[in-house]
Amino acid sequence: MDEAGSSASGGGFRPGVDSLDEPPNSRIFLVISKYTPESVLRERFSPFGDIQDIWVVRDKHTKESKGIAFVKFARSSQACRAMEEMHGQCLGPNDTKPIKVFIAQSRSSGSHRDVEDEELTRIFVMIPKSYTEEDLREKFKVYGDIEYCSIIKNKVTGESKGLGYVRYLKPSQAAQAIENCDRSFRAILAEPKNKASESSEQDYYSNMRQEALGHEPRVNMFPFEQQSEFSSFDKNDSRGQEAISKRLSVVSRVPFTEEQLFSIFDIVPGLEYCEVQRDPYSNYGHGVVQYFNVASAIYAKYKLHGFQYPPGNRIGVSFIDDGSNATDLLRKMATQMVAAQLASMVWNNPSQQQLMQFGGSSGSQLPQIQTDVVLPSCKKKAPPETPVKERLFIVFNPHPLPLDVLEDIFCRFGNLIEVYLVSGKNVGYAKYADRISANDAIATLHGKILNGVRLKVMLADSPREESNKRQRTY
Secondary structure (H helix, E strand, O other): OOEEEOOOOOOOOOOOHHHOOOOOOOEEEEEOOOOOOHHHHHHHHHHHOOEEEEEEEEOOOOOOEEEEEEEEEOOHHHHHHHHHHHOOOOOOOOOOOOOEEEEOOOOOOOOOEOOOOHHHOEEEEEOOOOOOHHHHHHHHHHHOOEEEEEEEEOOOOOOEEEEEEEEEOOHHHHHHHHHHOOHHHOOEEOOOOOOOOHHHHHHHHHHHHHHHOOOOOOOOOOHHHOOHHHHOOOOOOOOOOOOOOOEEEEEEOOOOOHHHHHHHHOOOOOEEEEEEOOOOOOOOEEEEEEEOOHHHHHHHHHHHOOOEOOOOOEOEEEEOOOOOOHHHHHHHHHHHHHHHHHHHHHHHOHHHHHHHHOOOOOOOOOOOOOOOOOOOOOOOOOOOOOOOOEEEEEEEEOOOOOHHHHHHHHHHHOOEEEEEEOOOOOEEEEEEOOHHHHHHHHHHHOOOEEOOEEEEEEEOOOHHHHHHOOOOOO
16 A cells, blocks of 8 residues: 655644545645656645645555655645635746646545536525525525526425525635535535435435434445445345446455555456555555446455455455436446347448448548537648647547547547557557647547547657657556
8 A cells, every 4th residue: 555655744734534634625646757746835835725635656666756746735625625626737947847737536525626517616504495596596696606596496396395405616615605604504515416416405404403413414424334245245235226327436444555445346347447545644555446337346246345455454345436326327238238249240240330420321522520528610721741749549439439430539629640550459549639639539539439449548658758668568
């Protein structure tokens, strides 16, 4: 397990494991240069508020920074404002790459959250039943710019239930409203819209009533310690209401590294990425795994839940509820399985590729592209002798797209010089004569699916850096 080096060297308050997420969303997660010292982080982030701790994730053996750090603030609004103003900034005059800043995930959430995350801007409040939406807006506009207000009403009578939502434009504004509004409003962050339901509203109402009566709602920092699914690994359990998604939460009483997590879950085909959620104050293991399709995630969940790693320690695997409809996901799973089988047949039989790509019409001149991505119109390629300003590295899953399809896709952003595939690999490159065009291609295409193939599009290393990399021996 990686260690987190350094912390509040100024002798300030250092939060324990039970207060890392207290108050919620008060930690930020940073992707920085490996050479950035803690002193620079403290200097650049202290203007946003009271820093309780800073820790840099370091390699267990070399003690070198891994380019990841956490900053714990005393208030949620301070952390949110730091994210809003520092994300995409350079820390020093000599830095060439901007840093990334997110609200660090809590133990109850599935991922780090960014400035556009609805979960950070929408609050849920208790209000007098006589309140109108205008009254609600008037009370909460002092904390920031409001996008909309809404009051929950009885569907039959149309009367207010005494509950409402306020959506702000910025996370820091929502955090300030929660911190500073009158306690009678019992303001909390709202669930995402796709998770909200009348039952969840009742749960909110019930929890807030408990608080008002002096009973703190129970928060389980390590849910796998008491869940029945961690104490009983009967895979024939009926879990009819269990959410289904492509993302899995992995928990263990023994810490694990990202390499170990990858080696376990890569057994199931279709692994997209895995991430270890490291905590400097705990020896527990917690990670997030995501697959390209629902079928792989379902198989991995029921195959690896209860798996002993290391021997004697059972890991718990559960779906991370992303609010998706289970029926729709299962329908997508069936579609993906058929599409994957069809694509495999075509890929193994090149004579059928033209039939697939051109829809069976030999007279068609342009490749047929099927995707939900809104693509710009076609543009002319740059002359072959044009100097290369930016190269993009492209990863295909499960197989590369035909070259004519790739050219049609990547030329739409303008200034494309050349696109080519690496023989025998599921990767390729695109050369652009303009950096803006290359960045537009990344922003539009990265992580998207075109003709049943998922693309990863990122900046390529310079040829010199690639030549210096140690060659694989396996």
